[in-house]
Amino acid sequence: METYEHGAARRALWQLLVAEVLIGSVGVFVRESGQDPVTAVFYRCLFGALFLLAWGLARGHLRGVLGDRVLLRGAVISGVLLVLNWVALFAGMARSSIGVATMVYHCFPFVMLILAALVLGERTRPADWAWTALAFLGVACSADPLRLLGQVDATYLSGIGLTLLAAVLCGASLLMSRSVGRQRPFAVVTVQCCVGAAMLAGFSSSATLHLGAHWGWLIGLGVIHSGIVYVLFYSSYRHLSVATIAVVAFVYPLVTLLLDYALYGHRLHAVQLLGLALIVLGTLGVNLKWRLPMRRASALDAAG
Numbered sequence: 001m002e003t004y005e006h007g008a009a010r011r012a013l014w015q016l017l018v019a020e021v022l023i024g025s026v027g028v029f030v031r032e033s034g035q036d037p038v039t040a041v042f043y044r045c046l047f048g049a050l051f052l053l054a055w056g057l058a059r060g061h062l063r064g065v066l067g068d069r070v071l072l073r074g075a076v077i078s079g080v081l082l083v084l085n086w087v088a089l090f091a092g093m094a095r096s097s098i099g100v101a102t103m104v105y106h107c108f109p110f111v112m113l114i115l116a117a118l119v120l121g122e123r124t125r126p127a128d129w130a131w132t133a134l135a136f137l138g139v140a141c142s143a144d145p146l147r148l149l150g151q152v153d154a155t156y157l158s159g160i161g162l163t164l165l166a167a168v169l170c171g172a173s174l175l176m177s178r179s180v181g182r183q184r185p186f187a188v189v190t191v192q193c194c195v196g197a198a199m200l201a202g203f204s205s206s207a208t209l210h211l212g213a214h215w216g217w218l219i220g221l222g223v224i225h226s227g228i229v230y231v232l233f234y235s236s237y238r239h240l241s242v243a244t245i246a247v248v249a250f251v252y253p254l255v256t257l258l259l260d261y262a263l264y265g266h267r268l269h270a271v272q273l274l275g276l277a278l279i280v281l282g283t284l285g286v287n288l289k290w291r292l293p294m295r296r297a298s299a300l301d302a303a304g
Contacts, residue, residue, distance in 0.1 A: 015236040030221065034214055045200065048221075071184060072191060079195030084169050100163075119175075130292055
């Protein structure tokens, strides 16, 4: 039994690693498709929904979904938020860079933490607030404050703002998805993609409707980043610890930064690397429930 569980955990770890590497390329697919953010998200949702529907029906993951009104209502509302989040993120990438936008976007777990405390009244450890503050300091550094102070770049600034908006929308969507999709996360994300396709169908550009290489990128955006990636995510999570998932999650921004440098020559400055380190530290601190060293020191002082 232990051998089976160990083998399942090892397979799940590889699945999660592959998923994080794949999702790290999402910005490249958007950029190479040459489409505006709304059009890119529409096709991501459309091809993603087709893949997920086919997979879910074949595997029986969607059985009884249409009769579950609570799940459907929550999935539709969270789906709207998720789609708007993708549009804002892709727009932010176009105005700043894939790497910078990805770093700034990775404050969404902390947005989710704040919303859970403010809206749902969930109790949060004081240490988590400190790690959250540290991570947001990292976000400020990763946005390249020296560039913002040196020259007023309205386009770049709007890109950072759109990415922060995407993080807020993502945090709200994940919080709502968590409340309705604990047992059936695959069904929730399938409904969300269907919602996105229906929601943006009338707003996507008709300029895509001709033969060209852009179709390969758009199909890949849906099948890979909203199809295969989510299948890998949800099939691996149940076999892995929270600590493992938290650590492996940093493969995503690392792959994005490497691709952004290798393909487009975008290099991070020292202050941005510091920001990345602070975001990593803050995320691990929250997910791994680290205690603050100063709290331990103060406790020892009180005991003495």
